[in-house]
Amino acid sequence: MVIQIATLAKIVRDPRSSEVHVPKERVAILAVIQNLNRTLLKVRWEAGGDCVIFRDDVGEKRCPLSDSQRCDASFHANG
Secondary structure, three states, X not given: OOXXXXXXXXXXXXXXXXXXXXXXXXXXXXEEEEEOOEEEEEEEEOOOOEXXXXXXXXXXXXXXXXXXXXXXXHHHHHO
16 A cells, blocks of 8 residues: 655644644545545544545645546646
């Protein structure tokens, strides 16, 4: 399993713990998920714990986990 590292592009609040994560924080992208025509990312925070966030919350311009079957053209178009 390949884990991609990305940095946050904006402030993100973890809905489970209510912790605030700031831009430039590094996250490990565990999975790319398609739901209701949106691209979501399952990430693991540097401090531990995981969460699902929107693709726009990270600063990557290309699809994380590019070998994943779940990456689609919308990721590249929105990037």
